[in-house]
Amino acid sequence: MRRRRFLLDGKPVMVATSYLDAALVAGTPVAEPDTGPGGIYARLAELGCKPARFREELRSRMPNAEEVAGLGLAAGTPVVLVVRTAFADDGQVVEVNEMVLDASAYVLEYDFEAS
Numbered sequence: 392m393r394r395r396r397f398l399l400d401g402k403p404v405m406v407a408t409s410y411l412d413a414a415l416v417a418g419t420p421v422a423e424p425d426t427g428p429g430g431i432y433a434r435l436a437e438l439g440c441k442p443a444r445f446r447e448e449l450r451s452r453m454p455n456a457e458e459v460a461g462l463g464l465a466a467g468t469p470v471v472l473v474v475r476t477a478f479a480d481d482g483q484v485v486e487v488n489e490m491v492l493d494a495s496a497y498v499l500e501y502d503f504e505a506s
Contacts, residue, residue: 393421393431396461403462404496410487415440431486432477440485442477449473451494462493469494 397405420426421434454470471494477486
């Protein structure tokens with residue numbers, strides 16, 4: 392598990408927790424505080440498990456007490472929960488990333504082809 396807090400102009404705007412297979416990443420740079428250039432996905436690629444496909448689930452809700460404290464949220468501010476699952480070419484799940492966003496700090500924009 393890797394947990395990170397992201398700041399914008401010194402204010403927390405997102406807390407992200409990545410869950411990875413311990414057997415896959417133990418003893419690798421993924422388990423270090425600084426994963427190096429390219430982050431987790433570059434290190435997974437080096438391990439032969441480069442993410443090839445992602446699925447995201449989004450939902451909005453009111454934050455729990457830990458999220459209010461961690462993000463310094465004003466009373467009544469909702470959060471957006473984004474759960475991103477990263478899959479390798481063979482379909483193996485290589486990461487699940489739960490991101491809790493301060494809803495007042497984000498515009499989520501998606502651009503995709505109609506098929």
